[in-house]
Amino acid sequence: MRRAVALRLQAALATAAIVAAVGVALPALQASAAVGSATGYASANGGTTGGAGGQTVRATTGTAIHAALCGRASSSTPITIEVEGTINHGNTTKVSGASCNTAAGLIELKQISNVTIIGVGNGAVFDQLGIHIREARNIILQNVTIRNVKKSGSPTSNGGDAIGMESGVRNIWVDHVTLEASGGESEGFDGLFDMKDDTQYVTLSYSILRNSGRGGLIGSSESDRSNSFITFHHNLYENIDSRTPLLRGGIAHIYNNSYVSLHESGINSRAGARAKVENNYFKDSKDVLGTFYTSEAGYWQVSGNIFDNVTWSSPGSENNPAGPNPQSNTTVSVPYSYGLDGASCVPNIVRQTAGANKGLQVSNGSCSPQTPSPTPSASPSPSASPSPSASPSPSTSPPPSGTNLSIGAGSDGSSKADGTSYGNVRDGDMSTYWSPAGSTGDISIKWSSAKTVSRIIIREASGSAGSIGSWQVINGGTGAVLKSGSGAGAITFASTSLSKITFRIASSTGTPKVAEFETYAA
Helix, strand or coil: CCHHHHHHHHHHHHHHHHHHHCCCCCCCECCCCCECCCCHHHHCCCCCCCCCCCEEEEECCHHHHHHHHHCCCCCCCCEEEEEEEEECHHHCCCCCCCCCCCCCCCEEEECCEEEEEEEEEEEEEEECCCEEEECCEEEEEECCEEECCECCCCCCCHHHCCEEEECCCEEEEEECCEEEEEECHHHCECECEEEECCCEEEEEECCEEEEEEECCEECCCCCCCCCEEEEEECCEEEEEEECCCEEECCEEEEECCEEEEECCCCEEEECCCEEEEECCEEEEEECCEEEECCCCECEEEEECCEEEEEECCCCECCEEECCCCCCCCCCCCCCCCCCCCCHHHHHHHHHHHCCCCCCCCEECCCCCEECCCECCCCCCCCCCCCCCCCCCCCCCCCCCCCCCCCCCCEEEECCCCCCCCHHHHHCCCCCCCECCCCCCEEEEEEEEEEEEEEEEEEEECCCCCCCECEEEEEECCCCCEEEEEECCEEEEEEEEEEEEEEEEECCECCCCCEEEEEEECC
C-alpha cells in the first residue's frame, strides 16, 4: 500500500485502540443456526442452506472445527459449527477422517458440503488464519472476523487470502463478516475475498472489507472466466487500493454497497465481464468503476449510484474509467427478487448492519435495520428446489436439480443470426440468446474433458416460446442421435459420456431463440 494509505491505517487503528480502552461493548449474538436466508445468487441454483437440519456443535479452536467436520457420517452430512473465541495457528491442526480433507495453518473446507460456521457468544476471530473453500458446495459463513492473513512473512496462511474459493465451488453465502488486513502486498497481504477456477453462485452480504491493498478478485487471470453469478450487497469497502472487486469474464450484481477511500480503482470489470451496479454510494475515491490495467474490456449496467467526491483518470489503452458520467454499456438480468435501499441512505444503513457482532441485523428495504428470522430447519442440498426468494425463470421448464454443466463450458454452432452469440446459451442470462441464421440450425455445448450427461433443458427467450419444432439431441463426438422430439423444455435420455452435445433444430415456426442450453448429469 502507498504511504498515504498506511498513514490512514495507523489513524484507524489508533481509533480502534481508544474504543477498546474505554470498554465499548458490542451486542453478543446467541444463536444455534444461521440467521436469515441466503440472498442474491446464493439463493439460486437450488439455494444455500448450509448445515440447516443437522447437528449443532461448539468449537473454540481450529482443530475443533476440523474435528467436527471429520466426525460427520459423510462429507455431506449437514452440520452447524458455532465458534467462539480466537482461532489461530497455535490451535489449528490437521484432523483426518473419511468425511473431511483438512490441513494445518488454515480452516480447510475441501470436498465437503452442507456446512454452516457461525460466530456466537462474545464473537469469533480468525487471527492470521484464512478460510479456504475448495471443491465444496452449500456453505454458510456468518458473524466471524478474519484478520491479517499473510502470504509472506510469518505466519502465512491461505495464500494471503482472508477467504479464498476455488475449483468447482458452488452456493456459498458469506454474511455479516469482517475481513481486514494491515496493509497491502508489500506488507505480505493479498486479497480479502477471492474466487477462481470455476466458483459460482456466491453472495457476500452485510460485511466489512477494509485496510487492504486488494479487496478481492473473481478470476485469477484473463483466461480464468468460468467464475460467475456473484452478488455483493450492503457491504462496506473502506481504505482499499483496488479490486472491489476485480471481475473477469463473469456476471456480478453489486448493489447497496458503501465505498469509502478507494485509492487506485474500485469495481474493475474486464475480460468480457458484466456487472449490474446499482444504488451504491462511492465517497472520497478514485476510478470507482471501469476497466483498468488491461485492454480486454468489461461491461456495466449502472443506475441510482451516488458519486461523492470521486475523481476519474483519463482513458488510455489499458485504462477505461466509466466516469465522470457513468453510462450503461450492457444489460444484466438477475434470476432472483431483491429490495433496493435508496443510495443516499446506504452509508448509514451499512454502518449500522455490516460486519461481525452487529446482531445480524439487515435492512428492511427502507433503510431501517431489522433482525431476520432463523434459517428454515429443512436442509436441502443446493441441488434441491430453488429458494422461495428467487423469482421464477421466464422459461416454463421445471427448475433443474444438480449443477448446470454448461456454465463455464464452451459452445459453437452451425450459424448465428446477427446480434446473437453461441456463448449466450451458457451465460445464465435469459435476456440474451442464440438464433440460427435461418429457421433451422445446430447449437452445441462442449468441454475440454468428457462429462456424463443424461438431461438437458432448452429455454426459449422471452416472446419466442413455442417457436422450436422438431429437434434431435446428438453426441457431438460420435454423431449418434441420443433423442428426438419436438418443442423446447426438459429432455432426458440415456446417461452418456461425451465432450460435446448438440441440439439440432430441424424445424421451427419463425426464428427460434435459445436463451439457455442447460446440461445435467442426472
